[in-house]
Amino acid sequence: MTTVRTDLADIAGAVPDPELRVVTIGELGIVRGAETAEDGRVVVTITPTYSGCPAMDAIRDDIRSALAGAGFADVEVRTVLSPAWSTDMITESGWAALERTGIAAPGASGTPTCPRCAHQGQPTPVLQISRYASTPCQSLWSCRSCLEPFNAIKKL
Structure with a gap:
């Protein structure tokens, strides 16, 4: 029998x-659970943001180091x-941390709101520049109001 341990x-x-060093893997919703197995071993279950996420080896190593x-x-x-x-699965505190650093949420329609100016009432507020940004789970956008580029988390 295993024991789930919060x-x-x-x-x-x-x-x-x-x-995305401004947010934890808990805030991103990557950690699914942790338990102690009968043999005393700790088992942590995680889910990547997408199946080809290049950070998974580093995440596994960092979890082992933390524990x-x-x-x-x-x-x-x-x-x-x-x-x-x-x-x-991203928590409210996770979204807040991302937006404080200029990374936008995808928005209900998949189109983000500029994290710097919130569009200031422009009718066509943002333009996608690239489907990929600094990480594969982000895309690159430009705001037509403040003219600043920004990253947005892709809606999945």
């Missing part, structure tokens, strides 16, 4: 995302792809 999930969840620092030497990190991760 303290373990909290430790793992406090790990900063290696690509080792808290006294848990034997840690297994399991990756599950189902149910798939979605932007709905």
Whole structure:
């Protein structure tokens, strides 16, 4: 029998995302759970933001390091792809942290609001420049109101 441990999930969840250092993997909704197996091993379950996420090895290593620092030497990190991760899993504090650094939410229609000026009433407020930005889970946009470029998390 295994025992689900919220303290373990909290430790793992406090790990900063290696690509978006302003937000934790817990705030992104990547950590699905943590438990102690019968043999005493800690098992943390995570889901990538998308199946080809290049940061997953770093995330697994950082989770192991964080738990080792808290006294848990034997840690297994399991990756599950189902149910798939979605932007709905990002917490309110996660969105706030992203927006403070100029990374926008995708918006209900998939079109973001400029995190700098909120469009200031422009009828065609933003233009997508590239489907990909500094990380594959982001796209690059330009605001037609303030003329600043910004990244937005892709709606998944």
